[in-house]
Amino acid sequence: MVRLDELRGRVAAITGGGGVLCSTLAVELARCGVRTALLDLDEARMGETLNGVRAAGSEGLAVQTDVLDPESLAKAADAALSTFGRIDYLINGAGGNHSQATTSGDLAFVDLPREAVGKVFDLNFLGTFLASQAFLRPIAKSGEGAIVNISSMNAFRPLTHVVAYSAAKAAVSNFTAWLAVHVAREISPRIRVNAIAPGFFLTKQNQFLLQGEDGALTERGRQIIEHTPVGRFGSPEELTSTLLWLLSPASSFVTGAVIPVDGGFAAYAGV
Numbered sequence: 001m002v003r004l005d006e007l008r009g010r011v012a013a014i015t016g017g018g019g020v021l022c023s024t025l026a027v028e029l030a031r032c033g034v035r036t037a038l039l040d041l042d043e044a045r046m047g048e049t050l051n052g053v054r055a056a057g058s059e060g061l062a063v064q065t066d067v068l069d070p071e072s073l074a075k076a077a078d079a080a081l082s083t084f085g086r087i088d089y090l091i092n093g094a095g096g097n098h099s100q101a102t103t104s105g106d107l108a109f110v111d112l113p114r115e116a117v118g119k120v121f122d123l124n125f126l127g128t129f130l131a132s133q134a135f136l137r138p139i140a141k142s143g144e145g146a147i148v149n150i151s152s153m154n155a156f157r158p159l160t161h162v163v164a165y166s167a168a169k170a171a172v173s174n175f176t177a178w179l180a181v182h183v184a185r186e187i188s189p190r191i192r193v194n195a196i197a198p199g200f201f202l203t204k205q206n207q208f209l210l211q212g213e214d215g216a217l218t219e220r221g222r223q224i225i226e227h228t229p230v231g232r233f234g235s236p237e238e239l240t241s242t243l244l245w246l247l248s249p250a251s252s253f254v255t256g257a258v259i260p261v262d263g264g265f266a267a268y269a270g271v
Contacts, residue, residue, distance in 0.1 A: 002241075002250045008033030011084040012247070013076070015067050015131050016094035018045035020203045021150070023052065024236035025091065025243055030056035032244065037080035037087075039065035039073075039131075040094075059084070067094045067127035073134035080138075087138040088145040089247050092128040092172075095150060096120070101164035109163065117164040124168035125175065132179060136187070144190035146247050147183075149176050151197040151258050156266045173197070173258045180256030192255040194246050199262025200224050202233040229264035 012029055016022045017038030023045075026036050030053040038053070038060065040046040046062045053060035063079050066072040080087055100116035103109050128149050139145040153159075155173040158166035173195055180193035202210060210221035210233065217225060225231060242261050245251050260266045 002245050002248045004032045004244065004248075006248055007244070009035070010088040010247075011035045011037065011080065011086050012089040012091060013037040013039060013080055013087055013131075013135055014091040014093055015039045015065070015127065016092075016150075017062070018042050018047075018049050019093060021198065021201065021236050021239060022091065022093035023049040025093070025240060026060075027052040027056050028237070028240040028244070030054075030058035030060065033058055034089075034247075035059040035061075035084050037061045037063060037076070037084070039063050039067070039076050041066055067131050068122055070130055070134065073131055077134050077138055086142050087135060088142050090131060090135040090139060090145075090147045091243070092131050092147065092149045094127045094131070095124040095168075097162065097165040103161045103163060112163070120164040121168045121171070124165065125171040128172050129175060132193075136183070136191075139191060140187050144188065146191065147179070147193045148243060148246050149173075149193070149195040151176065151195040153197055153199050153260070153262050153265055155197060155258070156260070169197075176258060177256045184255060190252075192246075192251070194251075194254060194256065195258040196239060196242055196246070197258050197260045197262065197266075198234065198239060199228065199260065199265045200233050201236055201238075203236065224265075227265060227268055227270060228262070229268050232263065234261065234263060 012034050014022050018040040036053050038046050043064050050060045050062045061083050063076040065076040098116045098120050101120040151173045152169040154166035155169040176195040183191050
C-alpha cells in the first residue's frame with residue numbers, strides 16, 4: 001500500500017524537469033511533500049515548473065544542467081545537496097527525438113545522418129547513464145532510495161520510422177536492469193532502479209502528429225488507438241501513481257523492472 005506521508009520531506013532530482021511529462025510528475029511529487037531539484041537546459045520552461053512545484057506547497061530548486069556534461073551534472077548534484085542536505089530519488093526524464101533521425105518520405109534510412117542519430121542516442125541513453133553516475137553516490141549516502149528511468153513503448157516494439165529513438169529507449173530499459181543488479185549487489189539492496197515505459201500520451205508537443213486541427217485523428221493517431229485496448233491516449237497525470245509507487249516503500253521488492261503505462265498497447269497482438 002502506497003502511503004504518501006512516507007515520501008514527505010524526501011528529495012528528488014528530475015532531469016528534463018521542464019518537460020511536459022516531468023513537469024507533471026514534479027508538481028505531483030510536490031503535493032506529496034517531496035522537495036524537488038529540477039534539472040534542464042531550458043531555464044524558461046524549468047521556471048514554469050518551479051512555480052508549479054512551489055504552488056503545490058513544497059520547496060523547489062531549478063538548476064540549468066546539461067545531462068551530457070559530467071561536470072554540469074556534478075554541479076547540479078552539489079547544488080541539490082547544498083540546498084536540501086540530501087538526495088533520495090533520481091528521475092531520469094531527459095530525452096527526445098530528432099526529425100533527422102526519423103525516416104520519412106523525404107529521408108530514407110540509408111540517408112540518416114550519423115550526427116542526428118548520435119544526438120538522439122546520447123540524449124536518451126547517455127544522459128540517463130551519466131546522470132545515474134552523478135547522483136548515485138549522494139543517494140547512497142541517504143541509505144536508501146530509488147532511481148526511476150523513463151523508457152518508452154518504443155523499447156518493447158520499435159515504431160515505424162522512429163529508428164534512433166526506439167534503439168535508444170531499448171538501451172535505457174536494458175541499462176535499468178543492469179544498474180538494478182549492480183546497485184543491489186555492490187552498493188545497497190535498499191536502493192532500487194526501475195523504469196516507466198509510457199505509451200501514447202497526448203501533449204502539445206505531439207498533438208499535431210496524432211490529431212488534425214479539427215480534432216480528428218491522423219492516420220498515425222488512428223493506428224495507435226486501434227492498437228491500444230483502452231481506446232484512447234493517456235494523459236501525463238496517469239503516470240504519477242506509478243512513479244509514486246516506485247519511489248515508495250510499497251515497491252520495496254521491485255527492482256530492475258520496466259513498467260508499461262500504455263493502455264494495453266504492449267499486450268495487444270493486433271488480432
